Amino acid sequence: MKAIFLIALLFQQQPAPTATGAVGGTLLYSDGTPAAGLLVRFTPILEQGQRPPSGVRLVAVVDPTGAYSQRIPAGRYFVETIGATPTFYPGVLNQSAATPVTVTAGSVNSGVSFSLPLSASGVRVQGRVTMPVNYPTAASALGA
Numbered sequence: 001m002k003a004i005f006l007i008a009l010l011f012q013q014q015p016a017p018t019a020t021g022a023v024g025g026t027l028l029y030s031d032g033t034p035a036a037g038l039l040v041r042f043t044p045i046l047e048q049g050q051r052p053p054s055g056v057r058l059v060a061v062v063d064p065t066g067a068y069s070q071r072i073p074a075g076r077y078f079v080e081t082i083g084a085t086p087t088f089y090p091g092v093l094n095q096s097a098a099t100p101v102t103v104t105a106g107s108v109n110s111g112v113s114f115s116l117p118l119s120a121s122g123v124r125v126q127g128r129v130t131m132p133v134n135y136p137t138a139a140s141a142l143g144a
Helices: 002-012
Strands: 020-028 039-044 059-061 067-073 075-082 101-103
Touching: 020 075, 020 101, 039 067, 059 067, 067 075
Parallel strands: none
Antiparallel strands: 020 067, 039 059, 039 075, 075 101
C-alpha cells in the first residue's frame, strides 16, 4: 500500500517552473528605419555542465515599429539577428565582439536596442520611374 502511495505521489509532482525574465529593445537599419519582420535569436551562454533550455522559444519577431520582446529563462545570452548577415548586440558582426545580456528571474530588460551596420542593412531603393514622352512600352508592363 505504501509503495502505491509513493508511486501516485511521484506522478502528481510537476516539474518546477523555470524562472524567466523579459528581454526587448528596438532594432533599426543603419538609416534609422525599423527592421520590421526580422528575427532576433537569444543564444544561451552555457556554463560548465549547464544544459540549454528546452521547450522554450528563444526567438522574437521585430514589429513594424522596430520593437521586439521575449520572455526567456534566466541566464546569459547573446542577442543576434537571424539572416544572411547576422548582427549581434550592440551592432557588431561577430560573436567575439558581442556584449552578453544577463536575464534574471522576474526582470524586464528593455534596453537591448541596436542598429544593423550598413553591410548588414542591404539596399532599399525608393522613388518613381518616369519614361520620356512617346517611349515604347509594353501595355502589360503598365498594367493596362
